[in-house]
Amino acid sequence: MPRLRTAAVTTLLFVPIVAGGFLLQEPPARANARLFEQVMSLVANQYVDSVPVPDIYAKAAAGLVRELDDPYSQLFSPKASADFARGTGGRYGGTGMVLGEDPSGTYVAQVFPHTPAADAGVQEGDRITAVNGKSVIGVSSIDIATQLRGAVGSVVEVTYARPGVPTPIKLAFTRREVHIPAVQYATVLDHSVGYIPIQTFNENVVEEVTDAIRKLSAQGAKGFVIDLRGNGGGIVDQALQLSSLFLKDSQEIVSVRSRNVPDEISRAGTQHMLVGVPLVVMVDGGTASASEIVAGALQDHDRALVVGTTSFGKGLVQSVYGPLDGGYGLKLTTGTWYTPSGRSIHRPRKLNDAGQLVETRPDSLETDSERLARPKFRSDDGRIVYGGGGITPDVVVHDDTLTTLEQQFFRSLAPKVGAVATELDEYSRQLKDSLKTPTLDLKPAWRAELLHRLDKRGVVIEPRFAAVGDSILIQQLAVRTVGKAFGDGEAKQLTLNEDPQLSAAIALLRRSATQSQLFTAAHTP
Structure with missing residues (x-):
């Protein structure tokens, strides 16, 4: 919006209150304007603690935006407004994490190398519990990702719960320009x-x-x-x-x-x-x-x-x-x-x-x-x-749901999920040069070595989960190894049967040479 219009909005917002402009309004609005003046006067003169009049106006403006009950509208303080302006001026920063979401909340699904998150030691499987001191438990991963982005050079504080670590981990990141490819592979x-x-x-x-x-x-x-x-x-x-x-x-x-x-x-x-x-x-x-x-x-x-x-x-x-006046900013x-x-x-x-x-x-x-x-x-x-x-x-098409036994296995693994992710990543990196063809069928010695390495990290698989747990972990190792050795595309080829949504899309395209045929196939058993 041009500066002239912004100034007009600011004038319309504040002048009727400050200059007595409410006299020109309709009676209900005039009464509410008087109510505000009365409350402001009482707070300024009678409240137990002294509140400067400029602060009262600022708090009233913030309260007005808050009472819109719109989670996307926000009044920025002068500092936050300056940070936001820098962040939207072309230099946009982040932390270098990909977030995932499951019924337990938002977790770190991937950490990109040479980013603030990687430098700070963030691990896959870490669960984000607060951003800038405010709880984000129950908040969607999309909204948490929005909070993590901001102006290059600005600082964001993130609190994590790491499986196996009894106390929360609090890290402060200085946002940097992070280039994450839009298309990692095709x-x-x-x-x-x-x-x-x-x-x-x-x-x-x-x-x-x-x-x-x-x-x-x-x-x-x-x-x-x-x-x-x-x-x-x-x-x-x-x-x-x-x-x-x-x-x-x-x-x-x-x-x-x-x-x-x-x-x-x-x-x-x-x-x-x-x-x-x-x-x-x-x-x-x-x-x-x-x-x-x-x-x-x-x-x-x-x-x-x-x-x-x-x-x-x-x-x-x-x-x-x-x-706005005083350096404030309004996102509306x-x-x-x-x-x-x-x-x-x-x-x-x-x-x-x-x-x-x-x-x-x-x-x-x-x-x-x-x-x-x-x-x-x-x-x-x-x-x-x-x-x-x-x-x-x-x-x-719904994504696959886990069996009861698989769900129980993942819950049992939760306290050590960070250690599991780290070991899978490190061991697959070591194995990639030894894998001659893309396959999920790893050598028995590699399978045994993975379980041995996990055991050394304190990851113990309960006997009742032996079959399902070994299968899941070995497949995860194979997928990561194939991805590192031959690319993510080859890894995707090998796991198509575990992606029912993509499998359904491919099956429909297989029957269709044109878009019209594709729509027909979608509604033909």
């Missing part, structure tokens, strides 16, 4: 399916996806899977450019609806790829924001079949105003993203008393009855697509 699966997992929307995602498409097409890919599972978003402009690659000239990608201004519509450009090639987009509960823009646009225009589970539903637009929700068919991407959430972000109307949307109860919209070709927040897949 590969051809099942001889003809190009598989491109996108883990973030950074400044290079369009270039990386374009390169991957060209490479996989040259290797014989006849259909493609764009995997957005676990992708919490990123740079919206990159999501618009990526969507444009797969759409037709001038097709709507997304619109922003705000108060008192015309809708802002983003449309596809003229550069396109994979014209006429069948396409699947995969989503899950970790797919959010910019990722949902892509999935929603391609679904509404019948350009992709969406497979997986319902996405997160983060579809609000925030505008930043500032600097001012709009909502809508897909081309008119569906709101956003799923309403509120902060509960514990500071956790929870859905106001929770439902899984993964049963026929729940889906039918949601608002219905139509794609360009007349297919039914569902609203109500998030992107609902055309084909719902």
Whole structure:
């Protein structure tokens, strides 16, 4: 927003109170303005402790934003405002961790080398319990990741619970520019399916996806899977450019609806790829924001079949105003993203008393009855697509659930999960040069050595878990070793049977030479 408009907003907010402008307002507003003046006067003059009048106004402004009950709107202190401005001015920093989420909370799924997290000794399996002294237990991994990002050079304090360590670990990170590739790898699966997992929307995602498409097409890919599972978003402009690659000239990608201004519509450009090639987009509960823009646009225009589970539903637009008087800044929700068919991407959430972000109307949307109860919209070709927040897949496929024995095994392993992850990583790095072909069938001596190494680290597998535990750990070692020796694409090939969502997408593409045939196959037993 231009500086002039920001100044006008500031004036409208403060002048009626300070200068007696409430006399021009309607009676109810005038009465409430008087109430504020009365309360402010009583606090300033009668409260047991002295409170400077400037502080009262600042607290009142913060309270006003807080009472909006919007977890995404925030009044920044002068220091926080300056940090935020630096963070959005092109130099954007992070800690170098990939977060995962399970029923027990948010954990560190991956630590990138030569990053603040790696330098501080963060381990896979560490569980994040607080950020900057505020508990994040029950907070989604997407929102925790947002809190970890910020201005390069700024400091974020993170508290971890490490299995086997009795006291919390508190670390302070100085954020650095961390380049995490948007596409870590791309590969051809099942001889003809190009598989491109996108883990973030950074400044290079369009270039990386374009390169991957060209490479996989040259290797014989006849259909493609764009995997957005676990992708919490990123740079919206990159999501618009990526969507444009797969759409037709001038097709709507997304619109922003705000108060008192015309809708802002983003449309596809003229550069396109994979014209006429069948396409699947995969989503899950970790797919959010910019990722949902892509999935929603391609679904509404019948350009992709969406497979997986319902996405997160983060579809609000925030505008930043500032600097305001005193150096304060205001991040305010001012709009909502809508897909081309008119569906709101956003799923309403509120902060509960514990500071956790929870859905106001929770439902899984993964049963026929729940889906039918949601608002219905139509794609360009007349297919039914569902609203109500998030992107609902055309084909719902749940991830594999663990058996009772497997769940019990993982719970028994929890106190030592950090040690297990470290050993798997170190031993697989040692074995990679000895592995001649991609295989999950490791030499018996390697299997025995892994169990011996784990035992030395204090990881003891109970006799009742011997069979299932050995199998899980050995497979994890094999997958990591293959990944290090031959690349993540080869490792993915070997574990397809453990990814029912991707397996379903490949099976559908195997039966389809065109996008139309793909939609037909999705609803044909």
